[in-house]
Amino acid sequence: MNRSDLPDAAGYFYLFASISSLVTFYWVYASEQVRAAPLYPGSTMPITWQWALNGACTLVNLICAAALLQRRSWAKAAVLAQLVAAALLIWFLSTGKLVVDAWWMFISAVPLLMICRAPIIAIPQRRISRSQRVGRIAGFGIYICATLAMYVTVASLFSGTSPTATSPAMTSSGAIVCLGMALAVMWFGSLLWGDKDLAREVAGVLLTAFASFMLLQCVNAFVYVRVSHPQVRGLFHWDPTMQILVILAIIGFTLVGKSRNK
Structure with a gap:
């Protein structure tokens, strides 16, 4: 792999994050805990809002994945906006444990770190x-x-x-x-x-x-x-x-x- 592959790899990261959300949805439904299981441990947010928030995050991840895989000119802006939203979400849903919150923030920043110096240029088809x-x-x-x-x-x-x-x-x-x-x-x-x-x-x-x-x-x-x-x-x-x-x-x-x- 070289630098030109990094936008694709970052796009796949967002795609995999969406897959992980789908797996979460499956397990909650399969265990018959749809209305009772919190998606964010330690959060006092109502369960329905947690589900809605998780669905919105999945949609944003898919948009970022599509932008990166298709080499859109606005891909970096979308990734940066996603990171800001993730930072606000982590702050809002803080577990009170700095190490966990910092690690979650690092994971959210990985795709941006991958493409920060990689040119996103449309590949001639x-x-x-x-x-x-x-x-x-x-x-x-x-x-x-x-x-x-x-x-x-x-x-x-x-x-x-x-x-x-x-x-x-x-x-x-x-x-x-x-x-x-x-x-x-x-x-x-x-x-x-x-x-x-x-x-x-x-x-x-x-x-x-x-x-x-x-x-x-x-x-x-x-x-x-x-x-x-x-x-x-x-x-x-x-x-x-x-x-x-x-x-x-x-x-x-x-x-x-x-x-x-x-």
């Missing part, structure tokens, strides 16, 4: 037929579905929980199988692009960004639990999770390299 355009949209959609499966798998493995409400707890062997299937789905999606090098490049940047995002998510969960519940020990499974993230990052870098090795 070759003329393609309607069928090719449809194929690329379908292929990218399959990439996102595979990423959703990987997110659920890695998050479940790290926390030692179940990927769904009716499945057993995730294990290392189960995670390897699930991730292998997700990568196979991505390979199938790449066949629809009609451009092997472009499909590899997008998949490579996506996987590399995903590994980085999940690392931050793991640290985020650790910091929150360690500060808020210091009596809890040995809750997270670092070794297998980090091994999987390293493998995904290596696959991502390899795909990016192969797409540009001509």
Whole structure:
């Protein structure tokens, strides 16, 4: 990856943040706690307002993701506005624990740090037929579905929980199988692009960004639990999770390299 890939990687960060919100929605519904479960621990805000706020944040994340992935001229302004809104939200929903609030603020600032010195220049697009355009949209959609499966798998493995409400707890062997299937789905999606090098490049940047995002998510969960519940020990499974993230990052870098090795 080089500097020109950073806007895409930052866009994927926002996309992954939206995916994490969708997973949160699923778990609250699956556990039948829609009206009672607070989305922001320690907040006195009414539950309905918390849901509305989370939905609004998800929408803003999707807008920022689209702006960055499409290299819009206003992308940096959108990211900066999102960061200001996130800072106000963190202040308003403060947990009273400076370390947690500071870490949340850092995570919110990561996409802006990635693009602050990276030029956001529209990439010239070759003329393609309607069928090719449809194929690329379908292929990218399959990439996102595979990423959703990987997110659920890695998050479940790290926390030692179940990927769904009716499945057993995730294990290392189960995670390897699930991730292998997700990568196979991505390979199938790449066949629809009609451009092997472009499909590899997008998949490579996506996987590399995903590994980085999940690392931050793991640290985020650790910091929150360690500060808020210091009596809890040995809750997270670092070794297998980090091994999987390293493998995904290596696959991502390899795909990016192969797409540009001509």
